[in-house]
Amino acid sequence: MKLLDARLLSTREILPGQWLHSYDAPWLASSAVPGQFVHVRTPDWSGLVLRRPFSINTYDRLSGQVTIHFRVTGKGTDWLARMRPGETSEMLGPLGRGFEIDSRSRHLLLVAGGLGMAGVRPLADAGLAEGRRVAVLFGAASAAEVYPSSLLPDEVEYLVATDDGSLGHHGRVTELVAEYEAWADQAFACGPTPMLAAMAKLATGRDSRLGVARLGRKGGGRPDAMGSPGARRKSWLQVSMEQTMGCAVGACLGCVIIGVQGPQRVCREGPVFASDEIAWDDAS
Amino acid sequence: MKRKHTVITSRAAAARAPKAPPPAPIIPSSARRLPGETFRNPLPVPKAPPPQPPPVEEEAPSGRCVDLTVDLAPRREGALVLDNPVLVASGTFGYGIEYGEVVDVQQLGAICCKGTTLKSRIGNPPPRVTETPAGMLNSIGLQNPGVDAVLEKYAGTWAGWDVPVIVNVAGESVDDYVQVARRLDGQPGVAGIELNISCPNVGKSGLQFALDADAAAQVTRAVRNATDLPLMVKLSPAATDIRRIAQAIADAGADAISATNTLTGMAIDRHRRKPFLGNTYGGLSGPALKPVALRVVYEVAQVVDIPIVAVGGVSSLDDVLDFLMAGACAVQVGTAVFADPVLPLRLIDELEVWCLEHGLSSHRELIGSALPGRRERPSTKGVEYRP
Numbered sequence: 001m002k003l004l005d006a007r008l009l010s011t012r013e014i015l016p017g018q019w020l021h022s023y024d025a026p027w028l029a030s031s032a033v034p035g036q037f038v039h040v041r042t043p044d045w046s047g048l049v050l051r052r053p054f055s056i057n058t059y060d061r062l063s064g065q066v067t068i069h070f071r072v073t074g075k076g077t078d079w080l081a082r083m084r085p086g087e088t089s090e091m092l093g094p095l096g097r098g099f100e101i102d103s104r105s106r107h108l109l110l111v112a113g114g115l116g117m118a119g120v121r122p123l124a125d126a127g128l129a130e131g132r133r134v135a136v137l138f139g140a141a142s143a144a145e146v147y148p149s150s151l152l153p154d155e156v157e158y159l160v161a162t163d164d165g166s167l168g169h170h171g172r173v174t175e176l177v178a179e180y181e182a183w184a185d186q187a188f189a190c191g192p193t194p195m196l197a198a199m200a201k202l203a204t205g206r207d208s209r210l211g212v213a214r215l216g217r218k219g220g221g222r223p224d225a226m227g228s229p230g231a232r233r234k235s236w237l238q239v240s241m242e243q244t245m246g247c248a249v250g251a252c253l254g255c256v257i258i259g260v261q262g263p264q265r266v267c268r269e270g271p272v273f274a275s276d277e278i279a280w281d282d283a284s
Numbered sequence: 285m286k287r288k289h290t291v292i293t294s295r296a297a298a299a300r301a302p303k304a305p306p307p308a309p310i311i312p313s314s315a316r317r318l319p320g321e322t323f324r325n326p327l328p329v330p331k332a333p334p335p336q337p338p339p340v341e342e343e344a345p346s347g348r349c350v351d352l353t354v355d356l357a358p359r360r361e362g363a364l365v366l367d368n369p370v371l372v373a374s375g376t377f378g379y380g381i382e383y384g385e386v387v388d389v390q391q392l393g394a395i396c397c398k399g400t401t402l403k404s405r406i407g408n409p410p411p412r413v414t415e416t417p418a419g420m421l422n423s424i425g426l427q428n429p430g431v432d433a434v435l436e437k438y439a440g441t442w443a444g445w446d447v448p449v450i451v452n453v454a455g456e457s458v459d460d461y462v463q464v465a466r467r468l469d470g471q472p473g474v475a476g477i478e479l480n481i482s483c484p485n486v487g488k489s490g491l492q493f494a495l496d497a498d499a500a501a502q503v504t505r506a507v508r509n510a511t512d513l514p515l516m517v518k519l520s521p522a523a524t525d526i527r528r529i530a531q532a533i534a535d536a537g538a539d540a541i542s543a544t545n546t547l548t549g550m551a552i553d554r555h556r557r558k559p560f561l562g563n564t565y566g567g568l569s570g571p572a573l574k575p576v577a578l579r580v581v582y583e584v585a586q587v588v589d590i591p592i593v594a595v596g597g598v599s600s601l602d603d604v605l606d607f608l609m610a611g612a613c614a615v616q617v618g619t620a621v622f623a624d625p626v627l628p629l630r631l632i633d634e635l636e637v638w639c640l641e642h643g644l645s646s647h648r649e650l651i652g653s654a655l656p657g658r659r660e661r662p663s664t665k666g667v668e669y670r671p
Contacts, residue, residue, distance in 0.1 A: 001385045047418045049570040246413045251378030253427045254413035
């Protein structure tokens with residue numbers, strides 16, 4: 001975690017109202033892991049008292065570049081969208097705990113709804129770099145909001161579902177998961193809460209349904225404590241959660257979501273959780 | 285190690301220690317009183333204190349050219365003397381360790397930790413925060429692990445720090461407050477107590493302590509009797525007659541007053557057509573609250589003679605100066621920390637530079653300079669403007 005000034009290298013409206021910012025932030029690029037986020041101070045903070053949290057969309061350790069992908073939803077993001085290359089943004093990051101990839105996983109399934117692509121996007125690079133296979137399932141309202149495949153690595157298997165059927169599968173993105181359930185060693189999801197709740201439902205009992213053997217000693221030693229990196233790694237599904245945020249370092253307790261073990265800070269215990277850590281009935 | 289400062293801010297203390305440097309009264313006492321009142325503590329002041337070199341050079345903390353120290357508990361000599369008048373407000377800085385990676389917390393005047401209750405509380409349902417014009421709403425609901433867990437987890441760390449940690453205490457009954465205060469009493473690492481009395485008083489059908497002078501005085505007196513720790517009581521800006529309440533709190537034995545807590549507000553989620561916050565109502569903080577807090581400080585400074593710590597929308601040096609001139613002797617930075625975690629440290633430096641530029645040997649010379657003068661009648665404007 002560090003306060004740093006990042007220089008904007010390029011800005012592009014990749015979809016209507018959705019922007020991709022590329023920053024020169026070598027320290028961030030070298031210390032981030034997939035699933036972490038940055039807390040960005042808006043360029044004009046007259047009247048805006050909070051920073052804006054964004055998932056680290058991609059990072060490149062060699063060039064020191066970090067990208068964030070955001071939608072214009074209010075004043076803060078509107079100001080960000082008006083930034084021009086050469087201007088600097090003040091960021092606090094990298095923050096939170098990232099995704100846990102099991103070293104034995106060969107097939108990674110990424111499921112994203114809308115802007116949730118930004119949450120799982122860095123896993124595609126990280127997975128491919130380590131020689132794993134990656135499938136991305138993406139859901140959006142219509143073809144106009146589908147994440148351009150040109151922004152994904154070529155090696156990724158990319159499937160799209162739209163609510164109105166204008167591109168790809170006609171229906172919810174979660175309906176595509178069944179086909180990949182047996183193939184995927186681990187699944188990672190980010191998107192609207194109802195989508196994540198549906199994913200969590202698919203994930204419960206998956207192992208017994210597919211007859212997947214639990215690896216390790218029979219009877220399995222001591223189980224990992226809920227929320228520990230080990231437990232998250234062993235969970236088939238990890239989700240990246242979203243909440244309105246204050247401090248982003250765990251001080252204000254503003255960004256909690258309800259977990260099965262009580263309130264969980266998205267900024268500190270999250271934003272990534274194992275799907276069985278969240279109390280989905282309260283969340284949706 | 286802890287630096288010791290001998291800054292004398294009250295006549296009583298001066299009388300006890302005549303060899304100390306001449307007293308620097310925070311505010312001319314007469315400016316703080318309503319007409320017709322007499323001094324309650326007319327202790328004789330030595331007529332010619334032995335000549336001493338001006339304390340500025342030696343007394344100022346190392347590295348500072350201006351004496352920024354401030355005593356928040358003048359009645360308990362040396363119990364809560366801060367290196368500088370910039371604190372961080374309760375609830376925005378956790379327990380002081382969360383920001384440790386980006387802020388040198390040891391440079392702060394003091395840290396007011398997250399509200400602490402007797403038993404653990406899980407807080408309000410999410411979402412709990414949202415931004416509003418020039419401010420934010422929060423409805424955390426006093427989530428905390430309870431006083432015993434807080435002490436076990438953090439008191440050891442606090443004890444090793446130079447910066448004093450003031451534990452913010454909340455409760456639902458006088459007994460709650462007293463029990464928490466007893467547990468904090470004598471704990472290493474706990475420099476003082478800040479009472480959050482903007483909590484519903486379960487014994488009095490949910491009326492907030494802070495809105496009722498009798499209840500406010502009762503809880504202050506009970507905690508005062510339970511502990512020797514410096515005691516600061518936090519006012520609510522929603523009180524109709526803030527001066528009566530402040531007076532009652534001061535008379536009940538509080539060492540300092542912090543003003544103010546948040547104002548209750550709400551926001552609507554237009555997509556769901558429902559209240560945005562899980563708890564419907566939340567506390568408004570940030571620059572939007574500053575004029576209200578300034579008014580409260582200005583009013584309270586005219587009726588009490590204990591130190592006032594201003595809280596409410598401090599986000600620049602201008603705000604700090606405004607509050608000092610209105611009668612506060614220190615400020616707490618709250619919401620502004622979220623946007624700029626290093627702001628409190630910068631404010632200390634900026635205040636020092638401002639004092640140098642304006643030829644002040646201490647920021648204390650500014651305190652209360654905007655208050656009505658000796659011969660003027662005290663302001664009744666606050667009363668007039670109330671609906």
